[in-house]
Amino acid sequence: MQELIQNLEYMSGFNNEHETEALVDALPKGQFSPQKVNYKLYTEQFSSTAFTAPRHSNRRSWTYRIRPSIAMGDFLPYSQSLIKTAPETDIPCPPNVLRWDPLPLPETQTDFIDGLITLGTNGDAKVQTGMGIHCYCANASMGNRVFYSSDGEMLFVPQQGTLYVKTEFGRLTAAPGEIMVIPRGVRFSVDVAENDPVRGYICENYGHPFVLPERGPVGANGYSNQRDFLYPTAWFEDKDAPHTVINKFCGNLFAAELDHSPFDVVAWVGNSAPYKYDLANFNVMNTVSFDHPDPSIFTVLTSPSELEGTANVDFVIFPPRWMVAEHTFRPPYYHRNVMSEFMGLIEGTYDAKEHGFVPGGMSLHNCMTPHGPEAEVFEKASNAELSPQQYKDTLAFMFESRFPMAPSAYAMQTPLRQKDYIGCWKGLKKYFDGTR
Missing domain, CATH: 2.60.120.10 (Jelly Rolls)
Structure with missing residues (x-):
């Protein structure tokens, strides 16, 4: 070698x-x-x-x-x-x-x-x-x-x-x-x-x-x-x-x-x-003012489809980077969208999933299936002091596609599947206050 x-x-x-x-x-x-x-x-x-x-x-x-x-x-x-x-x-x-x-x-x-x-x-x-x-x-x-x-x-x-x-x-x-x-x-x-x-x-x-x-x-x-x-x-x-x-x-x-x-x-x-x-050569573009850009800003390669702007498959990464946005929820926001997302973690911790998603692990969120930060991450990010923050020692990726992703029989039946995955959102609380 x-x-x-x-x-x-x-x-x-x-x-x-x-x-x-x-x-x-x-x-x-x-x-x-x-x-x-x-x-x-x-x-x-x-x-x-x-x-x-x-x-x-x-x-x-x-x-x-x-x-x-x-x-x-x-x-x-x-x-x-x-x-x-x-x-x-x-x-x-x-x-x-x-x-x-x-x-x-x-x-x-x-x-x-x-x-x-x-x-x-x-x-x-x-x-x-x-x-x-x-x-x-x-x-x-x-x-x-x-x-x-x-x-x-x-x-x-x-x-x-x-x-x-x-x-x-x-x-x-x-x-x-x-x-x-x-x-x-x-x-x-x-x-x-x-x-x-x-x-x-x-x-x-x-x-x-x-x-x-x-x-x-x-x-x-x-x-x-x-x-x-x-x-x-x-x-x-x-x-x-x-x-x-x-x-x-x-x-x-x-x-x-x-x-x-x-x-x-x-x-x-x-x-x-x-x-x-x-x-490591990917040059990250991110916000320097407020709000949260869509993950498409991290696209490394794309396989286009016949529908303009809708990919057959995108290869997206979440690399080390600085977050500096003001008055902004830093982790990925809760969302539903037409694209289906398969994620993997190469090293470190993914900021929206601090527990259960480890290097070598995988997740699948199909089109229009709601997902976002786990309850504990939401609590911490909502109350964090928003100084410039550097995400280090992390590298995750996503295969994103306009088509729903059908898991194989192996994927559904293997004991490696975390059948309690939905539980990471069970702690989401109601904070609504109609007087404010």
């Missing part, structure tokens, strides 16, 4: 056109698909949007590899019963507030694929709307097993341990406080360091690929900046050894055999590739 860390290199810039080669002159000059390529490589284009998508949103990369991806066996069904895909109709979707304790770390050898569990879904993967919400726990590397999803791009949010990831486009690491996005269809393998088990969250986005949200009146700077998104440089394996490729396709898993490593891209050029981002 140390050798991998030392040899990592990244290129910066969200959705920029990148070019990178692991061998000198492996990239063709002047055209993408010449009759013959140096080093006797194959040319293969990878597209994660339609060919005729507008130029500003078109994503594709040209890869130059030792063998084309089709050099493989047929797919056969592969069983992993805890991975689900929308539409998921095993159980009715309840409007109740839901919360879960962290998934326990595995006690037996478990790699990323076998440690993947679906908590909820919405939309329909076959018509490319909505998302799946998964959690992963692993203590073993995937070895010669490889995974990819044909259903959606995968946004990783690590909560514990570092992921060492090989992809067709190069290598990436992702640690708590960082995120990583692997486009739909890109093959990857996750390694885990010895004595460093990993746990985290995944949003499998079936819809429009993630983009940076518009800044509006904020102007040219702030939120997440393009230059801070990092892409891998070309790296390859020329390895003739059996590998198993597992593909998530239309909600089912299939496995195919290869007699070589699929990580054999010697050079690539384009703008469709895995990338990572350090959440």
Whole structure:
């Protein structure tokens, strides 16, 4: 693992056109698909949007590899019963507030694929709307097993341990406080360091690929900046050894055999590739006068829908920041809205839920389901002295979607579900005084 860390290199810039080669002159000059390529490589284009998508949103990369991806066996069904895909109709979707304790770390050898569990879904993967919400726990590397999803791009949010990831486009690491996005269809393998088990969250986005949200009146700077998104440089394996490729396709898993490593891209050029981002680089915009801005000001990435201003899925964070608003209730206000919210906690304490919501935990508040600060938080915040306050040592996130999120049967039946979650609001008192 140390050798991998030392040899990592990244290129910066969200959705920029990148070019990178692991061998000198492996990239063709002047055209993408010449009759013959140096080093006797194959040319293969990878597209994660339609060919005729507008130029500003078109994503594709040209890869130059030792063998084309089709050099493989047929797919056969592969069983992993805890991975689900929308539409998921095993159980009715309840409007109740839901919360879960962290998934326990595995006690037996478990790699990323076998440690993947679906908590909820919405939309329909076959018509490319909505998302799946998964959690992963692993203590073993995937070895010669490889995974990819044909259903959606995968946004990783690590909560514990570092992921060492090989992809067709190069290598990436992702640690708590960082995120990583692997486009739909890109093959990857996750390694885990010895004595460093990993746990985290995944949003499998079936819809429009993630983009940076518009800044509006904020102007040219702030939120997440393009230059801070990092892409891998070309790296390859020329390895003739059996590998198993597992593909998530239309909600089912299939496995195919290869007699070589699929990580054999010697050079690539384009703008469709895995990338990572350090959440510490997010430039928070907040009020400096009064009232409480909506959580949309913390949006890092968004997958837009056909309804303007209503996202297929937003990725929102609640990072360390200053609160300075006057005459204002500081924690998130009580609310009901059309968006459904799945939250996770990476570290520290979330200001609206001081008890029961711990790092690695999760909560789900579906559309129009009321929620907000627990009773104890309301009491304290309503009577606090409003001096400037710094929120330190905290990092929470939210997957927010226009579609209701249906919890999986596992999510509803697991003993990790806190069946008394509604109780944190039981202490809310009546203070009404009609004489004042």
